[in-house]
Amino acid sequence: xxxxxxxxxxxxxxxxxxxxxxxxxxxxxxxxxxxxxxxxxxxxxxxxxxxxxxxxxxxxxxxxxxxxxxxxxxxxxxxxxxxxxxxxxxxxxxxxxxxxxxxxxxx
Amino acid sequence: xxxxxxxxxxxxxxxxxxxxxxxxxxxxxxxxxxxxxxxxxxxxxxxxxxxxxxxxxxxxxxxxxxxxxxxxxxxxxxxxxxxxxxxxxxxxxxxxxxxxxxxxxxxxxxxxxxxxxxxxxxxxxxxxxxxxxxxxxxxxxxxxxxxxxxxxxxxxxxxxxxxxxxxxxxxxxxxxxxxxxxxxxxxxxxxxxxxxxxxxxxxxxxxxxxxxxxxxxxxxxxxxxxxxxxxxxxxxxxxxxxxxxxxxxxxxxxxxxxxxxxxxxxxxxxxxxxxxxxxxxxxxxxxxxxxxxxxxxxxxxxxxxxxxxxxxxxxxxxxxxxxxxxxxxxxxxxxxxxxxxxxxxxxxxxxxxxxxxxxxxxxxxxxxxxxxxxxxxxxxxxxxxxxxxxxxxxxxxxxxxxxxxxxxxxxx
Numbered sequence: 001x002x003x004x005x006x007x008x009x010x011x012x013x014x015x016x017x018x019x020x021x022x023x024x025x026x027x028x029x030x031x032x033x034x035x036x037x038x039x040x041x042x043x044x045x046x047x048x049x050x051x052x053x054x055x056x057x058x059x060x061x062x063x064x065x066x067x068x069x070x071x072x073x074x075x076x077x078x079x080x081x082x083x084x085x086x087x088x089x090x091x092x093x094x095x096x097x098x099x100x101x102x103x104x105x106x107x
Numbered sequence: 108x109x110x111x112x113x114x115x116x117x118x119x120x121x122x123x124x125x126x127x128x129x130x131x132x133x134x135x136x137x138x139x140x141x142x143x144x145x146x147x148x149x150x151x152x153x154x155x156x157x158x159x160x161x162x163x164x165x166x167x168x169x170x171x172x173x174x175x176x177x178x179x180x181x182x183x184x185x186x187x188x189x190x191x192x193x194x195x196x197x198x199x200x201x202x203x204x205x206x207x208x209x210x211x212x213x214x215x216x217x218x219x220x221x222x223x224x225x226x227x228x229x230x231x232x233x234x235x236x237x238x239x240x241x242x243x244x245x246x247x248x249x250x251x252x253x254x255x256x257x258x259x260x261x262x263x264x265x266x267x268x269x270x271x272x273x274x275x276x277x278x279x280x281x282x283x284x285x286x287x288x289x290x291x292x293x294x295x296x297x298x299x300x301x302x303x304x305x306x307x308x309x310x311x312x313x314x315x316x317x318x319x320x321x322x323x324x325x326x327x328x329x330x331x332x333x334x335x336x337x338x339x340x341x342x343x344x345x346x347x348x349x350x351x352x353x354x355x356x357x358x359x360x361x362x363x364x365x366x367x368x369x370x371x372x373x374x375x376x377x378x379x380x381x382x383x384x385x386x387x388x389x390x391x392x393x394x395x396x397x398x399x400x401x402x403x404x405x406x407x408x409x410x411x412x413x414x415x416x417x418x419x420x421x422x423x424x425x426x427x428x429x430x431x432x433x434x435x436x437x438x439x440x441x442x443x444x445x446x447x448x449x450x451x452x453x454x455x456x457x458x459x460x461x462x463x464x465x466x467x468x469x470x471x472x473x474x475x476x477x478x479x480x481x482x483x484x485x486x487x488x489x490x491x492x493x494x495x496x497x498x499x500x501x502x503x504x505x506x507x508x509x510x511x512x513x514x515x516x517x518x519x
Contacts, residue, residue, distance in 0.1 A: 030172045032179065034131065039408050041150040045432040045441060046405075047486045067439070067482055073511045074486020107427065107493070 077103030111210030118142025121384025227320030373414030444475020
């Protein structure tokens with residue numbers, strides 16, 4: 001099963017095995033990763049599952065939809081080039097080993 | 108873990124978040140979540156949408172995986188109904204006669220849909236939507252239905268109407284008020300949603316109510332309306348509001364008034380008991396401190412965390428602006444703040460294209476915004492409310508001004 005590593009704002013990290021097809025949000029919530037809220041349950045409504053994706057692998061992801069792009073405008077932490085909503089990133093075999101960094105604030 | 112347990116009554120979104128947050132905030136107590144439904148807590152929002160259409164299954168509804176509860180030391184008692192609270196000895200009594208002692212008690216009992224008070228309201232094809240069991244019944248009924256009558260043009264009614272219409276069912280919605288979502292959204296937003304529904308061939312009848320149900324066996328065949336017209340349908344869906352499940356609290360002598368009254372930190376009138384979510388009513392700082400009972404995921408989650416902070420003697424998690432969303436077809440409606448009582452409203456965007464927001468002001472202050480397929484307006488409006496960033500009618504009415512920049516600059 002592919003693995004994702006969540007780097008927390010306090011410097012610690014949590015790695016989780018994610019079944020292919022599950023989202024990075026589900027992976028975080030299911031492993032009790034603090035710092036990801038996902039208040040809307042992953043329906044791309046709330047912008048509280050913001051993550052920074054490691055730059056070198058950004059190109060491996062499907063680009064954000066119009067809706068995700070709009071929601072990213074309002075995330076509580078600074079929006080950067082590598083900002084994404086974790087509810088919109090689905091795990092694949094190819095993404096194995098992906099590292100995402102959590103912002104220090106979500107809402 | 109020598110302290111007596113924290114017992115959470117209601118295995119809901121609020122109950123689950125409260126239990127998890129209490130643990131996250133350092134509670135060392137045994138935590139027991141008691142719920143009436145079978146199984147583990149689930150997401151309710153998809154029930155009227157992806158679950159009803161068959162795109163989501165039971166597994167994908169789960170709020171958290173079972174193993175997480177075990178790892179956090181949170182126990183569940185499913186299919187258990189609490190019938191009374193004995194506050195003197197701090198114990199609950201279940202319908203099976205079981206006694207459960209508590210040190211701290213959290214009430215997250217939710218609300219229930221109002222039923223039609225008409226003969227025949229219990230017929231096999233008259234359905235409500237609150238629980239996954241009800242969603243399952245509705246999904247099954249929809250498979251063989253060719254026509255449906257939705258009673259009530261509120262959020263549940265409209266989301267169900269959208270899902271059924273997309274499934275090829277001829278849907279009629281009746282609404283007693285002269286327009287949709289009378290108490291929830293502005294006329295402009297209601298009209299835009301009406302237009303989308305009509306473009307999907309949903310029929311609307313305003314100013315009428317169901318007067319009588321005509322049965323054939325255990326099924327309703329015709330519904331007679333208050334104007335004496337009749338609608339024939341295979342299926343009736345009732346979405347005419349909710350009633351808070353506050354009887355348990357009221358019977359125990361807690362202060363209730365259309366919901367369990369809680370203070371700014373989730374406390375009821377008994378210091379060992381907190382409440383959160385759809386069952387609770389609270390003075391709302393975003394609505395001139397009116398007492399409001401809000402039914403939303405945001406409210407359930409934030410009140411749950413606030414109550415958990417209270418139970419663990421942590422500083423409260425801070426004031427969060429209310430927000431809400433509803434997905435109908437490919438339209439996403441998002442509301443930030445409490446928009447009732449506005450004296451000035453400004454449109455941003457293009458209503459003709461169905462992509463716009465309405466920003467609302469009262470006494471010159473920004474109080475909230477409704478956004479239709481303009482998600483960035485929504486999140487920025489939410490942040491302005493939460494971070495007390497002021498907005499003026501002239502700024503929001505000018506789409507050449509980037510709201511993200513305004514928010515960023517005010518943060519400096």
